[in-house]
Amino acid sequence: MAKRALDVRQAHRLLSPGPVTLLSSQYHGQPNLMAVAWAAPVSLDPPLVGVAIQPTRLTHEFVAKSDQFALNVPHIELLAAVHRCGLVSGRDGDKFEATGLTPALAAEIDPPLVEECLGHLECGVVERVRLGDHDFFIGQVLALAAEEEAFDDAWKADEEGGRTLHHLGANLYASLAKGYRA
Amino acid sequence: MAKRALDVRQAHRLLSPGPVTLLSSQYHGQPNLMAVAWAAPVSLDPPLVGVAIQPTRLTHEFVAKSDQFALNVPHIELLAAVHRCGLVSGRDGDKFEATGLTPALAAEIDPPLVEECLGHLECGVVERVRLGDHDFFIGQVLALAAEEEAFDDAWKADEEGGRTLHHLGANLYASLAKGYRA
Numbered sequence: 001m002a003k004r005a006l007d008v009r010q011a012h013r014l015l016s017p018g019p020v021t022l023l024s025s026q027y028h029g030q031p032n033l034m035a036v037a038w039a040a041p042v043s044l045d046p047p048l049v050g051v052a053i054q055p056t057r058l059t060h061e062f063v064a065k066s067d068q069f070a071l072n073v074p075h076i077e078l079l080a081a082v083h084r085c086g087l088v089s090g091r092d093g094d095k096f097e098a099t100g101l102t103p104a105l106a107a108e109i110d111p112p113l114v115e116e117c118l119g120h121l122e123c124g125v126v127e128r129v130r131l132g133d134h135d136f137f138i139g140q141v142l143a144l145a146a147e148e149e150a151f152d153d154a155w156k157a158d159e160e161g162g163r164t165l166h167h168l169g170a171n172l173y174a175s176l177a178k179g180y181r182a
Numbered sequence: 183m184a185k186r187a188l189d190v191r192q193a194h195r196l197l198s199p200g201p202v203t204l205l206s207s208q209y210h211g212q213p214n215l216m217a218v219a220w221a222a223p224v225s226l227d228p229p230l231v232g233v234a235i236q237p238t239r240l241t242h243e244f245v246a247k248s249d250q251f252a253l254n255v256p257h258i259e260l261l262a263a264v265h266r267c268g269l270v271s272g273r274d275g276d277k278f279e280a281t282g283l284t285p286a287l288a289a290e291i292d293p294p295l296v297e298e299c300l301g302h303l304e305c306g307v308v309e310r311v312r313l314g315d316h317d318f319f320i321g322q323v324l325a326l327a328a329e330e331e332a333f334d335d336a337w338k339a340d341e342e343g344g345r346t347l348h349h350l351g352a353n354l355y356a357s358l359a360k361g362y363r364a
Contacts, residue, residue, distance in 0.1 A: 016219045017348035017356060018200005037198045040222035042234040043314020050232065050313070052224040076362070083364030129311055131232070131320055132225020138313055154351035161359050166199035166348070168361060169336035174199060177343050177359035179350060180258070182265030 003120075004148045005107070011141040012041035013154055014073055014119045015049060017176065019164035021071040022078075022085060022101075023051060025062035026111035031103060033095040033114070034059040035086035037167040038134070039071060047141040049121060052134040058090040063137055067125040068109040071139075072117035073146075076165045076175045081116075083171060108142040118155075118163060119146035185302075186330045187289070193323040194223035195336050196255055196301045197231060199358065201346035203253040204260075204267060204283075205233060207244035208293035213285060215277040215296070216241040217268035219349040220316070221253060229323040231303060234316040240272040245319055249307040250291040253321075254299035255328075258347045258357045263298075265353060290324040300337075300345060301328035 015021075023034045038052040049071065053060045063069045074082050081099040088098060096103050096112075103112030106122050113120045123139025130136075150156055150163050155176070162176025197203075205216045220234040231253065235242045245251045256264050263281040270280060278285050278294075285294030288304050295302045305321025312318075332338055332345050337358070344358025 012220070013351045015200075017350050018197075018219075037200075038194070038222050038224065040220050040232070040234065042220065042232075042318050043316050046314050048314045050222070050224075050318070052222065079362055079364055127313070131309070132228050132230045134225050136224050136232070154354050155356075157350060157354075157356035162350075162356050166358060168199050168339060168344075169195045171364040172336050172339075172361055173364060174337075174339035174344050174358040174361045176348060176356040179354055179356045180261055182261055182353040182355060 002148050003145045006144040006146055008047045008141045008144045009044065011047040011049060011121050011144050012044065014121060014146060015039060015041050017155060017164060018166060019073050020082060020167040021073055022082060022114050022117060023059060024070045024072060024111045024114060025059050025066065027062040027066050031096060031112050032058055032062055032090035033085045035082050042138065049123060049139050049141060051137050053137060054134055060135060063125060066110065068111055069123050069139060070106060070109060070111050070113050071121040072114040073119040074117050074165055075163050078116055079165060079173055082165060118150045184330050185327045188326040188328055190229045190323045190326045191226065193229040193231060193303050193326050194226065196303060196328060197221060197223050199337060199346060200348060201255050202264060202349040203255055204264060204296050204299060205241060206252045206254060206293045206296060207241050207248065209244040209248050213276065213278060213294050214240055214244055214272035215267045217264050224320065231305060231321050231323060233319050235319060236316055242317060245307060248292065250293055251305050251321060252288060252291060252293050252295050253303040253305065254296040255301040256299050256347055257345050260298055261347060261355055264347060300332045
């Protein structure tokens, strides 16, 4: 797989079809991962994305204290690892080790990226808003990259189908089928 | 199609896989529609969803003035109508008429629902946050319904594939392929 750096203004294209993401964070050198389906682009210029996180989560503590996180867009083949990240807490051990996923150096932030993922949004927190029982963290996208075979201005969903993973609920997921042109 | 009313606490399940939605609004008896891919659940209890809307949009004016909107989840067969809603402005005419979509009475709010859609989240605005070049409207889900053949605690993605529509970018969309159980 060859990753290509992208203009940060394309960040919304990585999230637009609604894939589940792996949020990577780090505090005092300890990395953590969380499966996130509650994320969306919220601004084009500056490029901002929002992520809802429950205050009880270790990820909440890490993101609140470090003001940095990455959203990593997993390939459907990472289904088992993604689901495991949603079930266990980083308080019980390193989730990179637990899942076998590989930490990779980010360009602009301290938390590691998830090497096996198709795309990465590196974010610096610019705002936090309490909304009901979650905090909504707003991240400005500082660096963006995607696997060039899977993303070309948009995620590809060709004859072989798309490669992103979508969370239906509980332990149910789906991939994208072939694309349509309106 | 038979729609079933659902517990509003299931609202996040309608948005979790990231489908494009049709936002319906109404002001002074004039309805409007907008295609929205930038939406996400943000709280379980109370059930809140957030939607990013550019201030230049007629939908922005209608939602800001009426404090109500519905998110309607379209079937993939509505692709052409959804795309058209994203291209034209309600200032140029009634989008229900332009697309041939049918307005239906909502249970808890004034704006009409889109009859042909698979599911509906009826929302009352509880907060608005300026984030970059968009306003993020937070809606509390007041009523929820979905087509019972397409949704059973989660959108179905069976052997025939899923039925929701996902926006890749520009005029490119995809449906969900078969589901996976983790």
